[in-house]
Amino acid sequence: MQRRSFLQKCSVSGLAFTILPNLAFPTTTEYTIEELMGKANIELFGKDVQLRKEAYEAFTNMKKAAYSDGIDLKVVSSYRSFEHQARIWDRKYINYVDDEGLEPLDAIDKIIEYSTIPGTSRHHWGTDIDLVDGYQKVDGDVLDPEKFEVGKPYASFKKWMDGNSKKYDFYLVYTDNPKRRGFKYEPWHYSYAPLSIPMLTQFRKKNILKLLSKEEIMGSDHFTTGLLRSYIQDNILDINRELL
Numbered sequence: 548m549q550r551r552s553f554l555q556k557c558s559v560s561g562l563a564f565t566i567l568p569n570l571a572f573p574t575t576t577e578y579t580i581e582e583l584m585g586k587a588n589i590e591l592f593g594k595d596v597q598l599r600k601e602a603y604e605a606f607t608n609m610k611k612a613a614y615s616d617g618i619d620l621k622v623v624s625s626y627r628s629f630e631h632q633a634r635i636w637d638r639k640y641i642n643y644v645d646d647e648g649l650e651p652l653d654a655i656d657k658i659i660e661y662s663t664i665p666g667t668s669r670h671h672w673g674t675d676i677d678l679v680d681g682y683q684k685v686d687g688d689v690l691d692p693e694k695f696e697v698g699k700p701y702a703s704f705k706k707w708m709d710g711n712s713k714k715y716d717f718y719l720v721y722t723d724n725p726k727r728r729g730f731k732y733e734p735w736h737y738s739y740a741p742l743s744i745p746m747l748t749q750f751r752k753k754n755i756l757k758l759l760s761k762e763e764i765m766g767s768d769h770f771t772t773g774l775l776r777s778y779i780q781d782n783i784l785d786i787n788r789e790l791l
């Protein structure tokens with residue numbers, strides 16, 4: 548190789564080297580409001596679990612590690628669309644108002660102990676999962692906080708997740724911190740932080756209050772500004788600080 552062309556090649560590759568890192572690591576992904584509210588057709592991965600690619604890969608690694616320690620990470624729920632969440636909401640609303648005779652506002656308060664207003668579920672993001680231990684046989688509802696206490700069927704699952712989930716970037720969202728408001732303690736609900744933190748950051752910048760007042764779901768005519776404000780503050784934002 549002649550010296551001249553050698554120098555040219557060096558300078559071209561030198562240039563490429565300085566430019567490429569910026570192209571290879573673009574700034575944070577922008578998510579559309581449809582994606583953040585479960586209204587977009589996003590690409591999901593997995594068979595028994597439906598997650599965004601990165602979250603799915605991390606979950607698969609965590610599942611393998613748990614297996615070798617005798618825990619079967621069984622997915623109860625992962626991605627949920629807006630329509631799916633609306634069906635859950637409407638079913639609960641009908642149950643509380645028509646069957647149990649609660650006033651609409653009391654029914655809404657009861658629903659938001661554990662369930663989200665459609666459009667605000669972290670399950671819309673393809674980053675969050677509800678997990679139990681598939682090896683344990685339990686009676687009744689598997690998503691029952693008592694079943695995760697010491698001496699109960701999911702105690703070993705909880706211990707394993709406490710010690711290992713963060714290695715795979717999965718964090719508990721609704722912790723048992725007594726100072727936390729909003730959704731009650733959910734020892735089964737984990738979130739893949741590298742994706743869900745930027746998603747929450749973007750979601751909270753939107754006018755969630757306005758978006759929710761436009762939605763037509765059962766009982767939404769009883770949504771007041773005050774109710775929606777405290778819902779956003781308590782249920783969406785008063786979560787594990789590590790996920791903010």
Ligand SMILES: [Zn+2]
Pocket residue numbers: 624670675676677736
């Ligand atoms: Zn959940």
